[in-house]
Amino acid sequence: MPKETNELFSYTSGRWLYNEEKQLKARYVEFDIEALKECASTVLGSPCVQLRKLPEGLYNKVFSVKMENGKDVIARIPNPNAGNPKMVVSSEVATLEFLRTVLDIPIPKVLAWSSPGPHQNLVGAEYMLMERVGGRQLSEVWDNMSERQRFNLVKNVVEIERKLVNTPFTGYGSLYYKDAYEESYPGYFKAINAEKVPGKENEVSRFVIGPTTERAFYADNDEKHNISHGPWETAVEYLAAITKREICSVQNFYLASPGDTLPFWERVSTPSSSKLHVKLLEQFITVLPYIIPPSEIIQPILMHQDLHFDNIFVDETDPSKVSGIIDWQATYSSPIFMQSSFPSIFDCEDPYTWGAVHLTLPEHFDTLSIEEKKLAEDSLDRLRLKKFYELASRKMNPLLAKAMDAMRNDECPTSFIFYIVQQSAFDGPIPLRELLIQIYEQWDQITRRNGVTLKCPISFTEEEIKQARQQAEEWGESFSEFENFRASLLGKDGWVPHEQYEEAKRAFENSKGELERLRNGLEHTL
DSSP states (O other): OOHHHHHHHSOOSOEESSSHHHHHHTTOOOOOHHHHHHHHHHHHTSOEEEEEEOOOOSSEEEEEEEETTSOEEEEEEEOGGGSOHHHHHHHHHHHHHHHHHTSOOOOOOEEEEOOOSSSOOTTSSOOEEEEOOSSEEHHHHGGGOOHHHHHHHHHHHHHHHHHHHTSOOSSBBEEEEHHHHHHHOSOOEESSOGGGSTTOHHHHTTEEEESOOOGGGTGGGGGGSSOOOOOBSSHHHHHHHHHHHHHHHHHHHHHSOGGGSOOGGGOOOOHHHHHHHHHHHHHHHHHHHHHOOOGGGSOEEOOOSOOOGGGEEEOSSOTTSEEEEOOOTTOOBEEGGGSOSOOTTTOOSSOOOOSSOOOOOOTTGGGSOHHHHHHHHHHHHHHHHHHHHHHHHHHHOHHHHHHHHHTTOTTOGGGTHHHHHHTHHHHOHHHHHHHHHHHHHTHHHHHHHTTOOOOOSOOOOHHHHHHHHHHHHHHHHHHHHHHHHHHHHHTTTSEEOGGGHHHHHHHHHHHHHHHHHHHHHHHHTO
């Protein structure tokens, strides 16, 4: 195979420090290049003169397709790690059309895709052809935008989020075209009650809610295991499915063949602690119906999962106006409270105070050095932007703000346990146990607030609580030391840019011993 052809099929935007063969395989997909060109030619009525690979993300191959008549479109092909490819493409196409035609959100139009039907897909892989988004990527203009322009952009983003929050679905899962879905999968829900979008009844009738494309349900071929992928009618069913998914992950890790197991630095449980872990997850399912948040913030909605600078396009002349939002792949409807967070473009790590507070430079600002003053001013700029988003949401999108408030109550374990459960197989049993103990201790307050009269269905003795908290303290110290070292060495999963690979690989090899020492110390606390 010619090198240039292989590069179209392979991941070429970086390296991995470990498990590289597995990572590359998860991002390798072959397709018929000429058939994809022919598809574009048919749709656009002009011969294709160039197919060029664009910078790729972790889940897709993206190509610029240029035609003889000057038209230029985008082709996207999902990698194996994106999930079930037929469902991923089918759902994204339907989601884009729903957002564009029902909610009037600026979204690129899909021109063609590998829709199910009697015709053979000659491309040999699932694909979609879509218009290019007008305007410029926000990353290109952000540094030159004034604060007023950035604040106006915040309002435009909040207005888009308001449309999403105010359009609750009938169930939890992902969007599909009704016609395409019926041919492929059994069972579905009507996507939305038509009265929620007056004047759009015909458009809404085209869509249904089917199985989720949420990637966590397809990680490491979880699709093969006996877990539900939806759709689900209630939030309790959806959250129980997440919990059972985590149980499956914990159990299957220790049943996997040696070649499938994670490296020692990615494991946070032992075979013995996994039994405790499963028991704790089952206890969560037991208390789940009684600790669920209020009904108005568990409504199923769509929300963009990754609003970073490269996924937002803005107007050429007025960068405060959104001209398009891309990358809605693996979007799914889930409870509002689980999607109520600051978009990454407006978020920051600086210490943050909620509510209508006046933000100022530090009192001792005049005594700082020039460099310290610059750091303080930059911090204030970030905090003002984050504050403006919060206040704009409170005014324009109050339900989202209410969900954010409910989920930031550090004194109530039910405000955090739902996040812990979602990644419990990765975090291990200790954080989950502590939150379940807190729920047991605060059961009367929790159930009184939720209007429930019931004895707590789980229990812990005083001695169990004492031992658990002593273990949690030891584990917390060990985990923090281990995780900080692991993250500084490997990042999220060992990915590095090409130019940093050799140096990073040497550092990794030289530090494996220390990494294993810290991991063994962590294991002794379990």
